[in-house]
Amino acid sequence: MLRFENVGLRYGLGPEVLRDLTFTIEPNSFQFLTGPSGAGKTSLLRLMFLAQKPTRGLVKVFGRDILTLPARELPGLRRRVGVVFQDFRLLDHMTTYENVALPLRVAGRDEASYRAEVTELLGWVGLGEKLDASPMVLSGGEKQRAAIARALVAQPELLLADEPTGNVDPQLARRILRLFVELHKSGTAVVIATHDIALMDLVDAKRLVLHDGRLHVYE
Ligand SMILES: Nc1ncnc2c1ncn2[C@@H]1O[C@H](COP(=O)(O)OP(=O)(O)OP(=O)(O)O)[C@@H](O)[C@H]1O
Numbered sequence: 001m002l003r004f005e006n007v008g009l010r011y012g013l014g015p016e017v018l019r020d021l022t023f024t025i026e027p028n029s030f031q032f033l034t035g036p037s038g039a040g041k042t043s044l045l046r047l048m049f050l051a052q053k054p055t056r057g058l059v060k061v062f063g064r065d066i067l068t069l070p071a072r073e074l075p076g077l078r079r080r081v082g083v084v085f086q087d088f089r090l091l092d093h094m095t096t097y098e099n100v101a102l103p104l105r106v107a108g109r110d111e112a113s114y115r116a117e118v119t120e121l122l123g124w125v126g127l128g129e130k131l132d133a134s135p136m137v138l139s140g141g142e143k144q145r146a147a148i149a150r151a152l153v154a155q156p157e158l159l160l161a162d163e164p165t166g167n168v169d170p171q172l173a174r175r176i177l178r179l180f181v182e183l184h185k186s187g188t189a190v191v192i193a194t195h196d197i198a199l200m201d202l203v204d205a206k207r208l209v210l211h212d213g214r215l216h217v218y219e
Contacts, residue, residue, distance in 0.1 A: 002059075019214050127145055
């Protein structure tokens, strides 16, 4: 699903922030991505969802080499990846329902065809009472769950989440983790970037650990 070979990344003329990364994300796998602050987790996620090209090495996403990918094929590949951003990126001038439905609207689907599924998904993440609320009035944990619902709504094959439990209490963090585990059981590959060791200890999953720009994989 994702293949990295000897990947390096530097910003401008700075030092390499990622070095010699070789690993695979398998279909329907579940893994944590961890490492100290500044180790490069967000940079690696940006490479995975095609927001960034590597400075060297091979990145293949769904079998396609991203360095030779024609620009017109990028949106189609991106649609197969759901992303939960660290800062949520919800649009305040829309309701929570409209935010979550946005990927389907952008894909050209008719509202009548998705209203029921978006409403059900919002219920699943515990926001059934907040459909019409602006994200501005949601709590941090509610925003996080809205961002998760938006990442899931188009049924991605791969879900990437950057610190998805960073703003919530331990109880809600466990609930969010259960959502991801359920998603994984339904066939989606999941990568969760986190610092939270207690959270990682709750699931027996592969750990991708970044340290000094290099990646170590613990099965
Ligand atoms: N756009 C950029 N331009 C220049 N340097 C950058 C840029 N983005 C990240 N960096 C640098 O790359 C390194 C890795 O940053 P990154 O945000 O990927 O780490 P992280 O592991 O996600 O950190 P955190 O856990 O604190 O969010 C840092 O030294 C950071 O300063």
